[in-house]
Amino acid sequence: MLFVIASGTAGFTAGGFASNGYDALSPGGYSSVAALVAEIVLTAFFLIVILGSTSKLAPAGFAPIAIGSALTLIHLISIPVTNTSVNPARSIAAAIFAQNGALGQVWLFIVAPLVGAAPGAIIWKALLSRSDA
Numbered sequence: 001m002l003f004v005i006a007s008g009t010a011g012f013t014a015g016g017f018a019s020n021g022y023d024a025l026s027p028g029g030y031s032s033v034a035a036l037v038a039e040i041v042l043t044a045f046f047l048i049v050i051l052g053s054t055s056k057l058a059p060a061g062f063a064p065i066a067i068g069s070a071l072t073l074i075h076l077i078s079i080p081v082t083n084t085s086v087n088p089a090r091s092i093a094a095a096i097f098a099q100n101g102a103l104g105q106v107w108l109f110i111v112a113p114l115v116g117a118a119p120g121a122i123i124w125k126a127l128l129s130r131s132d133a
Contacts, residue, residue: 003097019094019102020085020109028080032105035082036112042074043086043116044123051124085109086116 006012019025022035030038052058053066071086078084085091091109095102 016083016098016100016102017094018083019098019100020083020091021100021102021105022082022108025100025102025105026081027083030081032108036108038078038081039085039109039112040116040119042078042084043113044118044120046070046074046086047117047120048124048128051121052128055129057130082109086113088113 002017006017016025020035022030022032026035049066049070050063053063074086075084078086088110091106095106095109
């Protein structure tokens, strides 16, 4: 659907479709290590926000505000680094249509969110959640 919309303008050429990347495919030229660390840390942070805002102890009805605000902050931080993933499905879809080699780098944007989810869950369970909730 995005391709149909984007290609509906004169002079359209397929390119990156905001695909994720590192090194030459990073908007800011960040290395693979920088991209990996950013995606892991931001995914962990995102999971902590999701778990906290959907906890039984959190005020009802505010989860969408907290989650949406956290995702906005994550994008503001990491768009210059990797074009922001924190979601393998988003990365795979953009990489499939990109014509810039992003498919060869999509592994990082599958691995990093999976790795980042683990410390996010551990931090939430060990430090932030209450055992009686």
